[in-house]
Amino acid sequence: MSAESTPRREVVTGEPRRVRPLPRYRAQSEIDEQTALGGAYVRSLMRSQLRAGLTAFAVLALVAGTLPLVFEALHSNALVWAVLGFTTYPPLTLAAWWYVRRAERNEHDFARLVEGRPAP
């Protein structure tokens, strides 16, 4: 096709780099520079987010893990219809909504911590 000297065309799908503004808060610069203290901040955020995620997942796993046994024991097609056909979807959406609120609150608290604002 083209001469070999033509430079290879690259597709840039990444976000455009912006000039890094100076960190406004000390904790933020600790995080940016990956100091031990900065690492501890990130770990604390990860722990709280993982806890929220595991809570939601544990509830889901518990329900989904026991339901087949319950259905097997009761042998009632009507029950299976009622539970799996209609009543599972609203609780699933509610659980998702609960998790999003938890996760966003965790991030909010974390931002407050980093910016050094006192807890309300």
Added chain:
Amino acid sequence: MSTPGHPAAVAAVALVVLATVLVGGFGLRISRTTSDFYVASRTVRPRLNAAAISGEYLSAASFLGIAGLVLVHGPDMLWYPVGYTAGYLVLLVFVAAPLRRSGAYTLPDFAEGRLESQQVRRLVSVFVVGAGWVYLVPQLQGAGLTLKILTGAPGWLGDVLVASVVVVAVAAGGMRSITFVQVFQYWLKLTALLVPAVFLVLAWQGDGRPRVSFEEQISVFRADHPLYATYGLIVATFLGTMGLPHVVVRFYTSPNGRDARRTTVAVLALVGLFYLLPPVYGALGRLYAPELMHGGDADAAVLLLPARVIGGLGGDLLGALLAGGAFAAFLSTASGLTMAVAGVITQDVLPSRGVRHFRLATVLAIAVPLAGSLVISRVPVADAVGMAFAVSASSFCPLLVLGIWWRRLTPPGAIAGLLLGGGSALLSVAITVSGAVRPPGWPHALLAWPAVWSVPVGFLAMILVSLATPGRVPPGTNAAMTRFHLPEALTSGRGR
């Protein structure tokens, strides 16, 4: 088939195909930059994106397959839609926001960014293409079946038609146009299933509400070990959703991690709303089309019901609406998957990048599953899709979950997990489809629903080999974790 094709149904299919191409063409005009083309410039807001994800996700398996399985095997099959929905909850709590913040467009991008290893990247690419192809085959076969029922056309025609339309729509407009196509198709699919369902239920009430009996079970496939099969299904669908290549790509079009989460909640609501409908068709099919239980094509139940229950012109028109919706289902999922597979082929297989090569990759991405759909014998569509979920759950789920939450993951660990977990699931699926091991018996059950054992194998291999190679932890792990988990507002240098 028993009902001759009606011109209205053919017209509805033609209309859906035409609308898809036109909306895609509209996208072509506004899809100006490369970023537009691949990721819609990351500007798709939660509600629009959620409708697009749902439109893309609700495939032939959802539109036709669930009703067919419920008809044949009874209400236990309702675990399929529940699993397809619950998978999004698992995706939300472990993956959604960090995946968006990782800045990865595809799973290979994620693997490379997190583990800094070209080897892992290449292996993940193989699995993305493999899972995508396994998922595409039933979509194309469903299209063939639908067209055969509607017009009596030979079975391969629908496969080829859908494949061609997908190539045109995807290659022309890329992600921006696909977003609009998918949003349009979600609402089309919901309407196409809802309106006939209302009329069917009214007709059933007019008949004096005959009772639907599920006493006669002919679980050829599942006679032995139904409980094991149920758990296999639960594990595969709950954990497999997060790794489906076309779903992952859509998360990258969210503006930020917070919006990615909110998008997922909306997806749960939209998908859950849709799944209220297929069971209605399954139950009524048991009543009005009982012969499908013993014949092969139970997937056709949804399409046949209006003519059976209502009949006349009304039945034909409702049947046409369903046919249009079914085609929307094939087209949307097939184009989303083709888009994702083609993206991987462009980046990791073809020598040079660029939009022109992407178009070549599109043809490649759909040609292989098209050949497969014409050669491989038909498996019930929801079962075939379940296999793609099992592969995804055993390979991508460990990679994503451990990659996002565990700092000690190493490239050798990831490779071991992918090969042992995902590889064994892929092999089981291949053996099942080839028919080498037949039911009844444990060997068949274990191979047809591999997720129960292959997911733990994948996780264990990844964890144990990573622990055995502590020196290989990538140097950028801490930076990656910070990027994944910190809200965008706190990472300096990022806009918003």
